[in-house]
Amino acid sequence: MTSGMTRADSAAVRIRRATAGDARRLTALVRGSGAYEGHYAPMVAGYRVGPDYIDAHEVHVAVGPDGRVLGFYALVLSAPELDLMFVADDAQGLGVGRRLITHMTERARAAGVTGVRVVSHPPSEGFYLSVGARRVGTVHANPPAVPWDRPELVIPVPA
Numbered sequence: 001m002t003s004g005m006t007r008a009d010s011a012a013v014r015i016r017r018a019t020a021g022d023a024r025r026l027t028a029l030v031r032g033s034g035a036y037e038g039h040y041a042p043m044v045a046g047y048r049v050g051p052d053y054i055d056a057h058e059v060h061v062a063v064g065p066d067g068r069v070l071g072f073y074a075l076v077l078s079a080p081e082l083d084l085m086f087v088a089d090d091a092q093g094l095g096v097g098r099r100l101i102t103h104m105t106e107r108a109r110a111a112g113v114t115g116v117r118v119v120s121h122p123p124s125e126g127f128y129l130s131v132g133a134r135r136v137g138t139v140h141a142n143p144p145a146v147p148w149d150r151p152e153l154v155i156p157v158p159a
Contacts, residue, residue, distance in 0.1 A: 012064070013062050013099060014063050015060050015100065016060065016063060017059070017061075018059035022059075022061055023049055023050055023053075026059075026061070026069070026086075027049045027050075029072065029086050030044050030047050031044050031045070031047060032089075033086055035089075035121060035123055035124065036121070039148075040121070040123075040148075049084070057074045057076055058075035058076075058077060059084075060072060060073055060075075060100070060107070062087075062100055069088070070087065070088050070096050071087035071088060071091060071100055072085070073086075073101075073103075075104050077108075079117070080111075080113045080115065080116045080117060081117040081118070081119070082155065085097070085100060085104075087100070097131075104116065104155075105155065108157045114157050114159075115155065115156050115157055116155045118133060118152070119150050119152055120150055120151045120152075121150065122148065122149075122151065128151075128153050128155065129153070131155070132155060132156060133154060133155045133156075134153060134154055134156070135152070136152050137151075138152060
């Protein structure tokens with residue numbers, strides 16, 4: 001199913017703090033991500049974004065004009081890291097991810113953070129580089145949980 005949303009509609013997207021009631025939708029977004037098909041599928045097969053996780057972290061959702069969750073991010077502030085970021089497959093390329101990154105950097109700045117670490121899903125590295133991240137290393141595979149190397153990046157948070 002496609003959202004039917006255009007880039008122009010993305011201006012109406014709002015970002016709000018996630019609530020425990022969003023947990024099932026966020027879990028479905030993670031498990032249904034086309035970026036994790038094939039070789040990458042085991043990484044998200046049993047993944048769960050629970051209410052406890054939402055309560056413990058800075059989790060924010062992008063909501064479309066129709067109320068549908070289009071994406072979300074989770075920012076961990078102690079040892080600042082973008083722990084999760086997903087955009088619905090049919091909302092990619094519409095600016096939702098960029099809006100989430102902008103929001104995340106604003107939240108990080110408000111918390112006094114100067115840079116946010118990202119251990120990227122390999123196919124997502126180009127996106128992070130396009131929003132200003134810089135590569136700082138590689139996180140090596142840790143089978144069986146993560147059987148592939150992942151790029152390590154930092155998103156600078158301007159003062």
